Amino acid sequence: MLFDSSLRRELWRGFVGTLVVLITVVLTMMLIRLLGLAAKGSVAVADVSLMLGYTMIGQMPTLISLALFVAVVGMLNRLYRDTEMLVWQASGVRLLRLLKPLWQMSWPVLVMLALLVLVARPWAQQQTELLKARFEKRSDIARVAPGQFQTSADGRRVFFIDSHSDGERTGKNVFIVLTEGDVEAVVNAREGRIETSQGLRYLQLWHGERVETRLSTGEKTRSRFESARILIGDAPTDGPAALMARSMPTLALFHASARDQKAELVWRLGTVWSGLNLVLIALATSSSQIRRANAWSMVWALLAFIVYYNLLTLSQAWVATGKLTDGAGLFGIHGAVMLAALTALWWRDGSWRRASNEPVASGARA
Numbered sequence: 128m129l130f131d132s133s134l135r136r137e138l139w140r141g142f143v144g145t146l147v148v149l150i151t152v153v154l155t156m157m158l159i160r161l162l163g164l165a166a167k168g169s170v171a172v173a174d175v176s177l178m179l180g181y182t183m184i185g186q187m188p189t190l191i192s193l194a195l196f197v198a199v200v201g202m203l204n205r206l207y208r209d210t211e212m213l214v215w216q217a218s219g220v221r222l223l224r225l226l227k228p229l230w231q232m233s234w235p236v237l238v239m240l241a242l243l244v245l246v247a248r249p250w251a252q253q254q255t256e257l258l259k260a261r262f263e264k265r266s267d268i269a270r271v272a273p274g275q276f277q278t279s280a281d282g283r284r285v286f287f288i289d290s291h292s293d294g295e296r297t298g299k300n301v302f303i304v305l306t307e308g309d310v311e312a313v314v315n316a317r318e319g320r321i322e323t324s325q326g327l328r329y330l331q332l333w334h335g336e337r338v339e340t341r342l343s344t345g346e347k348t349r350s351r352f353e354s355a356r357i358l359i360g361d362a363p364t365d366g367p368a369a370l371m372a373r374s375m376p377t378l379a380l381f382h383a384s385a386r387d388q389k390a391e392l393v394w395r396l397g398t399v400w401s402g403l404n405l406v407l408i409a410l411a412t413s414s415s416q417i418r419r420a421n422a423w424s425m426v427w428a429l430l431a432f433i434v435y436y437n438l439l440t441l442s443q444a445w446v447a448t449g450k451l452t453d454g455a456g457l458f459g460i461h462g463a464v465m466l467a468a469l470t471a472l473w474w475r476d477g478s479w480r481r482a483s484n485e486p487v488a489s490g491a492r493a
Contacts, residue, residue, distance in 0.1 A: 134202065134228040141198035142236065149190045150183070157182050171262050178258060184251035188244045188398050193432060195236050196405040199229065200428040203413035222476040225410060233406050241399045245377040248395075253374035283307065288319075301332065305357070313338045314357070322356075330357040390447035393456045397439050400461040405432065407468035411475060435464065 161178055164170040170178060203225075287302040301319035305312040316335025323329075332355045339348040372391040375383070380392040408431055442460050445451040451459070 131228040131231065134225070135232045137202050137205075138198050138229070138232040141201050142194050142232075145197045145201075146190060146194035149194055153186055153190060154179070154183060157186070171258075174258050174262065178255065181251040181255045181258075184243065185248050185255075188240055188248065189436070191236060191240050191243070192398070192402050192405060192436075195233060195402060196409055196428070196432055197425075199233075199406055199409035200413065200425060203409065204425065207413065222410070222472065229406055229410065233403070237399065237402050240402050244395045244398045249374055249376055252371070256371065256374055301335075303330075303357075309342050311340045311342055313340075314355075316355075327358060331355075332357070386449060387447050389453040390443045390456070393446050393453050394439065394443040397442060397457055397461050400457075400465075401435060401439055404461060404464050404468060405435065407465065407472060408435070411468045411471040438464075 157179055161170060161175050161182070165172045165175050283306050285304040288298040288300065298320075299318050301314075301316045303314045303319075305314065314332065314335060314337045316332035318333045320331045321329070322331050332352070334353060335355070336349065336351045337355070339350075340346070372380070372383075372385070372388045375388065375391070377392070377395060380388050380395070383389065383392070409428065412428065412431065438460060442451065442456040446453055446456040
């Protein structure tokens, strides 16, 4: 039918265009953030591209839901603005009749959203945690790029290495600034190496000197050494780390009993359900007044999206803290939103007015 095909084409154009814009904006923001973390030494430079890809996979469900919602709202507002909706309604097309083309367009998007939320996002989160764990296991020297000052993980040491010998555990021309309470020490050595002994990590230095300054009095002490050892911290464990709830497979969450795991399952299923609810909300709240400013209708639609997604996040927090059960957090909130959207759609469609006028009309004919 011409009506269905024209609406589907317009919806797909609006969805793809909106999604491309959102991905571009979020991708730029995430890239700037990751480059800043890499400059601070919180993320390995070589892992920036991988982290960016995994982060975008985690953000895609929200972007897809927003793009679908904006596409539906924009299409409906255009129909009202150009009086095309009046023409279709004069031809006998009711508001509920729009559900068919909307569903035909949105079900592939909802399937893609479900795959991202239930499969791809947990995998991406797991890979991100593995990258972070691998980076944390590296020594402080291995995090330092030649010719750059770099702060250690605990923030009490600043490193500078002129060049690497193996790039992992050994560095040459090492410069270190140590801060411990009221004492600041500047250490430089020709060579440094990370060693592990009895569960502790040490920085072994050769052929250098140490200058200590007591910050309260300004007193300085200078000493030379052939070899010295500085305690860095505990040696990293090689055992497998427990998966966080966000990185657990969805099937494993169904059998989980912890509150945070149940809350994560509620969030995943609620995100998929919210995609369908947003389509219903967009159809139920679309503007029917031609002279109304179109910008305001889009603002109210985006406000509804923000409130609903904040409610989705709150439901996860309430389930995690025990304020709601997982069934109430899922069916109580999203079921209520769906029921409210369907009720508003039925009210705006005018079925209740036609139902109330039918007996009167039949009596008049009699």
